[in-house]
Amino acid sequence: MSGELVKLLSDLKEPEALVFVEKALGDGVDPMDLLGEAKEGMSIVGQRFASDEYFIPDLVFSGVIFKRIVQILEPHLKKAEEAERLGKVIIGTVAGDIHDIGKDLVVFMLDANGFEVFDLGIDVPVQKFVDTIKETGSTVVGLSGFLTLAFQSMKDTVDAINKTGLRDNVKIMIGGGQID
Amino acid sequence: MEKKWEEMSAEKKREARFQTWLSPKDHEGNDLRFQSSESEATYKASVIRFKDAVLMEKIPDRVPIFPIGTFMQTDVYGVTPYECMYDYGKLLSTNKRFLEDYKPDYYASPAFIGSGKILEILDFKQYKWPGHGVTKQSGYQCVEGEYMKAEDYPALIDDPSDFWLRTWMPRVFGALEPLTNLAPLPWLWEIVAVSGLSVPWGIPPVQNALKALMEAGNEAMAWHQQIEAFDMEVRGMGFPTVMGGAAKAPYDILADTLRGTRGIMTDLYRQPDMVLKAMERILPLQIKQGVGMATMGGNPMVFIPMHKGADGFMSDEQFRTYYWPQLKALILGLASEGCMPFLFCEGSFNTRLEYLKELPKASSFWIFDRTDMAKVKEMIGDTLCIGGNVPAGLILTGTPEQMKAYCKNLIDVAGKGGGYIMATGTGMDQGKSDTLHAMIDFTKEYGVYK
Secondary structure, three states: OHHHHHHHOOOOOOOHHHHHHHHHHHOOOOOOHHHHHHHHHEEEEEEEEHHHOOOOHHHHHHHHHHHHHHHOOOOOHHHOOOOOOOEEEEEEEEEOOOOHHHHHHHHHHHHHOOEEEEEOOOEOOOOHHHHHHHHOOOOOOEEEEEHHHHHHHHHHHHHHHHHHHHHHHHHEEEEEOOOO | OOOHHOOOOHHHHHHHHHEEEEEEEOOEEEOOOOOOOOHHHHHHHHHHHHHHHHOOOOOOOOEEEEEOEEEEHOOOOOOOHHHHHHHHHHHHHHHHHHHHHOOOEEOOOOOHHOHHHHHHHHEEOOEEEEEEEEEEOOOEEOOOOOOOHHHHHHHHHHHHHHHHHHHHHHHHHHHHHHHOOOOHHHHHHHHHHHHHHHHHHHOOHHHHHHHHHHHHHHHHHHHHHHHHHHHHHHOOOOOOOOOOOEEOOHHHHHHHOOOOHHHHHHHHHHOHHHHHHHHHHHHHHHHHHHHHHHHHHHHOOEEEEEEOOOOOOEOOOHHHHHHHHHHHHHHHHHHOOOOOOEEEEEOOOOOHHHOOOOOOOOEEEEEEOOHHHHHHHHHHHOOEEEEEEOHHHHHHOHHHHHHHHHHHHHHHOOOOOEEEEEEEOOEEOOOHHHHHHHHHHHHHHHHHHH
């Protein structure tokens, strides 16, 4: 692995990264290796975000580049080669709230870093979270919300998880604009 | 504000605008009749308090109090956002009741709530509103989208009004989709063009769009009449509003209104020059809007809600390239016309404070949400009035004691020596009676400058 794609993606060099991928495929490089490099690049983007070197636009744009790389690689990848996942995470924007930018970034970074993510989308009813925990056996649940009304929806969701006796099996994380 | 306006200094213009705010008119242009001499005295004292706080020439009698809410004022009485957007009478009577019960110094205009009926007539797609995409208990929420496409920059830059009319409006309002059939308005010149260019107005779908506009206009007249009557009534009761005009940072017009959050963030890498050129076109339009609305509203304040320049939403370099120069020009442009820009910093602005030091004294005032107020006071407290920082979470989940302690600290630290406004840092959709009362009553008592 040359590591060049890692650098191109983590430095957000879109045209160069895409040209590199096309060329590498033509040269017979294993698409799984390229995907691995792209993921490594995303991981560096995540680290730079954590250390305040990168900001939300950098995350969003890295996602755009990553998706385009995956689009190029996809026809060349065999399904069976999908790497083993680190764990399962359920995530969604709680009932009454339709904000998704923050949630989508978290979903994307979790996915790129090897987690299996069940993204329930926006305005997710309480029961849907409960059902998905039962269906998937996931041990992590992420509740996103931007509005103040999300406080109540988050509380309702946690209460419902409590009631079904699943609370001890899962860690719940919350996030969003008004969370402190 | 008649003759010689152009020749007046910015300071004189500002004073004239404050005088207009101090002496409100009724809808016929006569001096507003106050309910009593006490209500007149309360109104004037509140305006002067605000003026003293923002101009920073003297310490006000006490900290001004402005709990900024959208649906909060009605939520505390169990009236839903849906009812507010469809039953104007209920919206306004409940807002009035809030003022009577809570007695803040200023009122947040219920005009910001808008009419759900108008949105339905126009088939508005950029937001979901109570009962229309979100529950009747939820406030309105923006639907992220690229209402302007990546390739639309040349059209926007070439002629913003034309872009708005024939591209943006048809995308954002389903009922106005046929406006794409119109010809550019400047094609209309002299007799030879009149007949040909009248054709688009006859196309049946265009006529339907025009009918929708007329229907929306009729509804807007009914809505506005009631809002105006409310404004007159509550001003007569002694409550001024702090909303004159409104404008937005040019970057936020692109990021919120036109390209959407993801769109603009991609443009920063793929077509940064276009972003800059577009903002150059948008800036003078925003200054004109702010000044025009402030003049119409008889109030110097120009509300500027800010979103995509907050901490984390861009790097320092991006802020200094794409957000700050244009925002600063907007602030200075408004101030030169005697307006008082009201910067509403949602999220946090900790990493941006250094830039605010570039602004002349009393050229604007800044309401913060989650920014460190001690740091704010230290960095810009000598030149700019600051305010806000009462957290939404504290109002909704705190106790009155916690609220009092929080407000005490704000008054002690940020309110020291004047130049501070007690306010929520976000437009509240919901409220809680005990903490709200604590915020207002405690500040009235403890916030007195001796």
